[in-house]
Amino acid sequence: MSFFMIGLDATIVNVAIPRIQHALHATVNDMVWVNSAYALCYAVPLIAAGRLGDRVGPKRVLLAGLGGFTLASLTCAVAPGPGVLIAARAVQGLSAALIAPQTMALIVHMFPADRRGRPLGVWGAVGGASMAAGPLAGGLIVATLGWRGIFLVNVPVGAAGWLAAARLVPDRRPLTHHQLDLWDTVLSGAGLFAVVFAVQSGGLYHWGTVAGPLTVGWIIALGLGCLGVFVLRQHRNPGEPLMPLRLFRNRDFSAASAAGGAMGCAMGGLFLPLMIYVQGTLRHPPLEAGTVTVPMFVLSAVAARGAGRWSDRADPRLPAAAGFALLVAGTGSLVMLLRPGTSLWALLPSLLIAGAGIGLVSAPLARIATSTLEPGLVGVASGVFSTARQIGGAFGGAATGAVLQAAVGANTTSATRAALLFPVAMLLIGLACCALVTGQDRTGGRATG
Structure with missing residues (x-):
């Protein structure tokens, strides 16, 4: 519930931006910061939040994050002006940063290495489902409840998640007292x-x-x-x-984190040029443009569960490499297909191939990154792994934006094709990182909790 909610809030607001701007008499710069405040405050504290989970227990940090996120969502829903909304979105981002590493760390602590793939598959499926639900849920809620409804729905979900976590999640605490520097x-x-x-x-x-x-x-x-x-x-x-820098002496963790960063770059750079092409060249309205990616993320969620089961039965390097290969094929074929007059149906096979690739990558990479680590490093490792993806996404969006700006004199189709070459290059780097993984599991299949 918590991982779905923080993923949903990263995308759901985009649909409501015009309504928010009109209702709050906000500037375009204000609207940029409504999203940037969340993204910034989500990415920056992930390492510290992961280490905090190692030192005081992941359940305590998860509950603090859920409580903060729920209260911040209520503040967003009643915000009288853009300043309050931006500040509340920043608190949402900080709270999301407390939540994200703990969801992964708790799975690692609760399941032995040889049975960890399936729950990590569910975890990856939830991430894909939240991205798929964002545009549709945002459109439906704005149409029925208004823009404040996209934040208000978090309140009962967050409260239910907090109560469920308090009652059902095991309270793993470190044996010794720790302090953050x-x-x-x-x-x-x-x-x-x-x-x-x-x-x-x-x-x-x-x-x-x-x-x-x-x-x-x-x-x-x-x-x-x-x-x-x-x-x-x-x-x-x-x-x-x-x-701890000894984290990076672990070859599997380093390779998985680098692959995660490359994946973040690719995903951050894929959707901006795609949306510009669908709306600018093909002249489809924003809701249709957002809906075209829904089948992609639905298949991603299904593939993530399958990848989790696959990585329990076999070497997790195999689904991760297969996922990157499918992403290269799907994104590369998009570059070839983009031309004026292309039907959205013609793009669907490439998007579905890429969606399957996204699902196959997430859970196996998470397992590779954590399966050979000692228990006291799982939280910070989850934070570093998540930070790599978040910062990769920021760099990917900036890089493709720079390519699009540099190609201002060219037509939209040529600029989009040029911009999509960057995600393809990043995915090839991710595929190469999979080859560096040793595949050794030094936990011997034992639970690390």
């Missing part, structure tokens, strides 16, 4: 915020001045500097670093 948390948060903000919003400022002498380039440099100091502190920390 304040400076490490600030450095990682500031560095990630600066980099993700610059990548997401650079186009808004034409990659130039943001305010006074502060430019997008300086913000990126500041973010990278903070991250460099953060990594140095982790290297020199003999005790309990926020992000």
Whole structure:
């Protein structure tokens, strides 16, 4: 319930943007920040949130995130102006960051490695279903309840999820008391915020001045500097670093995280040019444009469950590599099909192939990333894995946006084809990362909880 809700809120708002702007007398910049505030505050604290779950217990962090998300959703629903709405969306994002790593970590703690594929398959299916439901649910709710309804429905769902988690989720707590290092948390948060903000919003400022002498380039440099100091502190920390660098000595985790980042880049770069093509070249209205991706994500949800069962019976590298191969085939065939006058039905086979690929990748990658780790690192590993995908999505969206802007003089079809070559390249990198996985399972099939 919690993972579905935070995934849904990443996409459901897009349909309601025109209504929100009119009702709250908001500017276009305000509307950009309604989505950016959520995305930024979701991506930035994931590492710290994952480590927090390791140190105080994932159930406690999950409940805190669910409570915060529910209250923030209620605030969004009653927001009197764009400022309150943006602030509440930021709190939603922070709460989502507390939730996301715990959903994956709890599965790892509750199931032994040889039976973990199926529940991770359900987890991946929920992610696909939330993306499929976003455009349709948003359109239906806005048409019947108004734009405030898209936030209001989270309140009963969040409350029910909180009660169910409090009663049903096992309370796994660490055996020793841990504390988060304040400076490490600030450095990682500031560095990630600066980099993700610059990548997401650079186009808004034409990659130039943001305010006074502060430019997008300086913000990126500041973010990278903070991250460099953060990594140095982790290297020199003999005790309990926020992000133990020994994580990256685990070849399976590193390869799976890199593949997850490439997957995030590809997904972040796929849908913007596709929607521009469907609406700009084929002249379909926004609701039809959003609906064309629904079969893709429905098949993704079905394939994710199958991938989970497959990875329990066989090497999880196989479904992950097959998924990337299908994504390359589906996205590559889209590049070949795009031309003026193409029917939406002609695009459907390619989208379905890509949807099956999305479903096959998610659960096996998550299993590869966590199956060879010691229990005390599962939470932070989940946070790093999720961060790689989120930041990858931000870079993917920015990269394809830059390609589209550079191709302004060309026709829409040529610009879209050029932009879609970037996701294809990222998917090939993800496929290559699957070849680096060792496939060794040092847990011996034992539960890690």
